[in-house]
Structures are given as structure tokens and as C-alpha cells.
Amino acid sequence: MKALVLSGGAGTRLRPITHTSAKQLVPVANKAVLFYGLESIAAAGITDVGVVVGDTAEEIREAVGDGSKFGLDITYIPQERPLGLAHAVLIARDYLGEDDFVMYLGDNFIVGGITDLVEEFRRTRPAAQILLTHVSDPRAFGVAELGPSGQVIGLEEKPERPKSDLALVGVYLFTPVIHEAVRAVRPSWRGELEITHAIQHLIDAEAEVRSTVIGGYWKDTGNVADMLEVNRTVLEGVERRIDGEVDAGSETVGRVVVEEGARVVNSRVVGPVVIGSGTEVRDSYVGPFTSIAENCRIVDSEVEFSILLRDSSIEGVGRIEHSLIGRHVRVTTAPSVPSAHRLVLGDHSKVQIHT
Template identity: 30%
Template sequence: MSELQSAEAVVLVGGKGTRLRPLTLSAPKPMLPTAGVPFLTHLLSRIREVGITHVVLGTSYKAEVFQEHFGDGSALGLELEYVVEEVPLDTAGAIRNVAHKLRERDVMVFNGDILSGVDLRAVLDTHRESAADVTLHLVKVEDPRRFGCVPTDADGRVTAFLEKTENPPTDQINAGCYVFRREVVEAIPTGRPVSVERETFPGLLASGARLQGHVDTSYWLDLGTPAAFVQGSADLVRGVAPSAALPAAVGDAIVLPGANVDPGAVLTGGTTVGAGCTVAAGAVVDGSVLFDGAVIGEGARVERSAVGANALVQAGSVVSDAVIGDNAVIGARCELIGGARVWPGVVLPEAGVRFSTDA
């Protein structure tokens, strides 16, 4: 009998992933192929690994994609249920929207675009040992100025929720993983957008509720941008970030079945080569994600980039810190660097985009 038997999970996967376009034009962000499987698979596998089996997905954008892929969850040893958010309800509203599916005392809530190495069992232990109403995973980061900060007292109780500031009083930030007592979820207002950060948590603090922090320095990454998405995938492949769902052993690269990689090509840095891809002789693919069916031509170089399904990067091209949409064609000897994004189906002619003059 699992010690987490009286806990269940909610995963919020409703966002449109606009910062990740054009990758998210064809799939919701949590379903993007990450180290060989949809990103959400990694999170669900970690939830299952600690003994939680009932998971409710709060969906919205392209909601049908989740159910089509995961079904009832039995393939992962889970019981999955789905609740579609018809209008945007913000973070707390989305949690309240799934309350009718909940049945356990403690509810672990996850943002579906966070890659984390936190010990989930330890978070739940902190929640129960402190008899908290809500427990927040707080991660220490080197530069907290980009985030809202969450200070705690000597007993680990949360004392405030602070907006982004140039001089943050603490290096602890909200890591997007919580444990709620179910009554707290049921007390969130219905029928309108509600934010956990701006309304629910400050309101609980003001009412004297116990909000507990579980503070650690574990691996943590918000996969909201193309650079972070590519980094997260590479970190999973290399074993820097934990997962129970990798389709192959950790290492420099994962090559999925049906891919054709020439012996003269170099794969490194946690690269993923999707099913049916082709990587030609002399090509170098470093720390990148090749979606299914992508083709990398002779001598091409792809670094820290995502190349969409069935896209073609022709001979001698350089794709660095860039995103190539599905079915796009990057002509020979093009150079795409520094955040370039090519939309699906776009065709760039030979040497049509360059940053250097030696065409």
C-alpha cells in the first residue's frame, strides 16, 4: 500500500504556449517531443514513480490532443481524467475547475511546463508534518529578479508574496508545484478567473491559514521559451534532469527508431533525433531537438535549436539558437542564428539568409 495513497495530482496544461511559436502551432506545449516523448510523459512518470495514480489534467488549448495520446492513462499505470477549461480561468481558477474530480485529502498541483528534480515525496511530507493548508515548492535561484519571490520564516512558513523587484529580499521563488488540502481548492471562487499568486495565496495568508514552503536547490526549469525547451530536452537526455520515461539510456544523444544517422555525422550535447529523421555525413547536431522526419543535410550544423517535423536543413547550413517550423526548408548555406524563427512550410532559398558575407 503506497504511503501516498491519500494524495492525487492535478496538472495544468491549458496554456497556448505563445512564446514557443511556431512549435506550438501544431501541438500544445506539454505535448512537444522532449527527449523522445511528449514533455508531459516525463512529469506523469515522476508522479507515478512516487505512488500517485489518480491524475486530473486541466486542459484548454488543443484539449483533444491529450486524451488522444494518453487515453485513460493505463499505459503509464495511471488513472487519468480530463477537464476542459472553456474560458481562461487563470491559475487558481483552473485548479477550482477540476475540483469535482477530486477525492483525496491532499492534492498535488503541477504547472505542466515545468521541468523539476524536486523530491515529490518530500514535498508531501513537508505538507503533512507542518499540517499546512497549502505547501509551495520554493526553489533557490541565482538571479531571483526575474521572478516573484516568496520569503519564509524560521519555521518554513510563507510570510509574503512579492512581485518582481530589482532588489529581492530572498532567492526563493515559486516553483509551480503545490500541495493543497482539498477544502482549500473547493473554497476558490468559481465562474471567474482567479490567480493563485495574486489572490488565493495572499488571501489565505491574510486569513491566518498556514502556507508552508518546501525549499530546495533541485533542478528547475520553466520550458516557456524555445531556448529553455531545447535546454530541458538536452538535460533530460544527458541525465541532468530526472525522468522515468526516457526511451533510451542517458548520454550524448537519443536516436529514435527509424532514424537514419550517417556514421560520419556527429550527435552531441543531449540531442534527440526523432523517428524517421535523416542526418547526413559531416552534419553536426549539438544539444538540439529534431522532430520526427526532419532531414539535416551534408555538413550542416544545428546547435541548441529545434527543427520541426519533416523540416529540411540543406547542406552546409548553420542553424544556431533557432526554431524551424514543421515542413520548412532551409536552403543550402543559409545561416540562422540568435533566436531566428522560421514558420511552418516556409522555404528559404540557397544562401537566402546569412549573417556572414562568405557566401
């Protein structure tokens, strides 16, 4: 069995971060989202992995390498443009051959991994197996309709009037019959080859399509709010570890990780928090659910429920929260200017100004 990991896509919902970085490499708890997926695949006993890459291919290659650090054998599959999930399967045909495979979206996060799902698929081998979860607004997802006995009877991509609240999670398992299905579908109104259409083709051909409704945690980390929520979830599982320097004037409370080479000086850190190597926190407060990457500086500031990427600094800022701050960013106080009101008032106006 192989895996196909999708790491192309423009990541428009995470701009401006993704103007200069692959969305799959944005870190949660100081580790790239993509790495969690690769570790889940390795834990499920799959070693051969094809990674579909697009405009950010060079950055993905540099971060993942040959896959050996994950216990994987990585093959990169270039995709000229992100033309849909079914298109990714189409261009990976030679690599996948006649093997069963799991398709994993590289910007998705699933607590608990996929080992049980893979084992079930290996046992039963339906034509396709999909993961579903209940969502509050299914219009933003692929949506499944189930029959009376729980069988999948229909799929729609981002429907205006969803027939259920069951959204497809970004993990799919297929036997080689999917290759005929992806060749049979035509571009949708979005101009993409939709995997939902390919799976619907299997359903129409009376092939067995099974579903598993997951009760655990899943997120598509496509926007800032979801990134921060995933970061919170991962940090809840960290264990306290102080490998760096914390001076006598500082206090660390709860599940705090201070990596080797990091320094906390005259500051208060309330976990769960991760502080990366080479980072300095001085005269500051770092609050719960915050990840600070390597070689950052937090000086005379407060930061909480945020992600700070490497080589960035926050100095002299009263408080920052619910924020995602990119690499090589400087956040400082603005110069003081006199307070004033600028007015253009018509005749007979009446204005009240609080002073």
C-alpha cells in the same frame, strides 16, 4: 491523494510553435515536457489525475489518452479560458472532492521528481506546501517572503519590487481548505484568479503554509531559451544506444542515441544527441545537445544545440544552432543572387563601401 495537472494556456512565449501545437507537448530529448511531469506524479504513487485542458484539448487527449501508458487514470477537465491557477482549482472542485492533491503545471520541468515532497506532505499535512527556488529576476514570477524561522509570511504575483529572490516553482500541494480560499479571492489586475492570492488568504487566516527551497534543477519551459536549456539538461543523462544504422563512413562520439529505423550516413555525430526513428542524417555534422525527432532529414548541413520536431528537414545549410524548429518545416539554401548595393543619396553625400 490526487493530482491536478494544468495543460491549458496559449503558450504565447513559444509562438509560432504554439500556433499549431500545445506548449506542453513540445519535446525535450524527443519526449513531451508534459510526459515528464506525468511520470513524476506516477512515481510519487499518485494514480488519479485530473488534466485541465483548453483550446488544445484534442491534441492533449490524443497524446495522453486515458493515462494507462503512464500508470495513471486520467480525467479531463475543460477550462473555457485560462483565467488563472486558482480558477483551475475552482473548476476542478467536483473532481477533487475532499482529497488532498498536488497541482502540477504541465509546462514545468523538475529534475529528480516530486516523490520526496509528496511523502513529506503526506506526513505533515499543512494546509499548503509550496516549492521555492532562487532566481535572478523574481519580477517574472510569484514571489515568497519568508519570516525569521523560514515560515511563509507573504506572497506576491509578479511584483515590481520583489521582497525576496524566492520564486514559486510550478508544483503546489494542498488539503481541501484551499477550496474555500479560491472562492474568496477576486481577479487580479491581470484579470486572473491568482493561486498566490489564495495561498495568501490561507496565511491571513493563520493556516499552516510550508515551503521547501529546492536546490535541484527547475525550469518553466515557457520560452525557446528555456526549452533548449531543459533539452540540454535531459540529454546530459542519456546513455549511448545505437539501434539504427550507422555506416562505415560515419563517426558517433559520446552519448549518442540512434533510434531503430534511423540512418546516419557519411556524417559525424557528437553527443549528447538523440536521433529519432525514421530520420536520416547524411553528409552532415550533428553537435552536442541536439534532439532530432522522428522522420526528419539532415543533409549536407550542421546542427548543434537545437531541437528539431518531427517530419522536418534541413538541407544544404551551413550551420544552425540555438534553434527550435517545428513540425513539417523545410530549411534550405536561398537561391544565389548577384551582390549589389541600392542607394538613395542626397547632394554632397560621401559614402564608403567595402568590396
